[in-house]
Amino acid sequence: MEPTQSSLSSNLHNHPSHSFNPDEYQREAMFEKPLTPSDVGKLNRLVIPKLHAEKHFPLPAGDSLHKGLLLSFEDETGKCWRFRYSYWNSSQSYVLTKGWSRYVKEKQLDAGDVILFQRHRLDALRLFIGWRRRGAAADGSGGRGLYQGQWHGANVPYQHDFLHAGSMAQYEAPKRLLRLFGVNLECQVDDSTEPSTPDGSSLWSQGPPTHHFYSQSYT
Amino acid sequence: MEPTQSSLSSNLHNHPSHSFNPDEYQREAMFEKPLTPSDVGKLNRLVIPKLHAEKHFPLPAGDSLHKGLLLSFEDETGKCWRFRYSYWNSSQSYVLTKGWSRYVKEKQLDAGDVILFQRHRLDALRLFIGWRRRGAAADGSGGRGLYQGQWHGANVPYQHDFLHAGSMAQYEAPKRLLRLFGVNLECQVDDSTEPSTPDGSSLWSQGPPTHHFYSQSYT
DNA sequence: TTCTATACCTGAGAT
């Protein structure tokens, strides 16, 4: 349940990101949200605005709706963050719960800071999470050379794509995935492909083989 | 989940209650409580003193203890108020939670005002809720002619009994109810009886048919 | 025991 980090991505951590160009890295923004005090406080949850949630993270019908899903996101260092994603009937809202508080703590996020969610253009099950300080430029074009002026995780070091041989987020078998996050995925998803590092070790899988990043059953 | 009100009971609202005689109307008081600032404040809950709670609203053993119950009470206008009733382990106290704040707001209750709970003598699953302003006479015998000197909901207009064809509070099937609120109920409870208005419409049911007022499963 | 997670709930504001 702890975030994973490979030795390679540890090295990447030392490379600050300066030039933001999502197209260059084959990503597209899904949405961003300025964090509320509640999002970074003791409630340990992030409310995802309904319109964004239903567009980008549609929950399967049935009991998965009650139990929620696990979503995994890569951050600016290559670290994988797994969050429980679910719907709260009582408040009719979509939330990230388990795991979220650890992310807030590590990034030292405060109210007003902005969180960004992206996905890979060609591999829609690869999700990315990034953040910037409140008041920082959103497009990264400012070139002020300030830490606060940039996204973290909205761009990644160039080596990063080598980390992934396949999809890092997928439904569990035996269901056949057709559409996810508003994208048709027939030609992108290959259930037999196992994500791995160049050295042959599995970078992302920590649990049993059936435990994928977009797991339909949450336990 | 909103309080329900029939057109008939709306009419009854225009009849101020002047003469209090619980025997005449086949009711008996269970208990009353002067409201604390917390009872009418932002905590949105009413603490029911333990002795009264365990005598009059005993919680069934098992998971109902954790999930709580729905209790329904008729007020002085015939309106039905549903409250969630449960036990808080943390404070070892019995509370009415969901729905309570709406009642406080509608009656404009303040700290020091007194709340009264009654039940029907012959139909112990019919519960009533009433209130009076702080310092007002409790027995209604003062005859001061003052609004503040009287109970509201401790007596009801004489037409009121026509509203009820059956019990308005009961356990869900398939359980057989034997004892509730300290009263033996074999001869009073009929699971097949659905509360209804004289016009034949269901006055109390808003949800699916299985949704009774004293529902053992809270969802 | 403290912290986290889950699943409730409500009021205020927007639509």
Added chain:
DNA sequence: GATCTCAGGTATAGA
């Protein structure tokens, strides 16, 4: 005005 959203809560179990 009624409905919907969601920020900010609570209760409670489990790690």
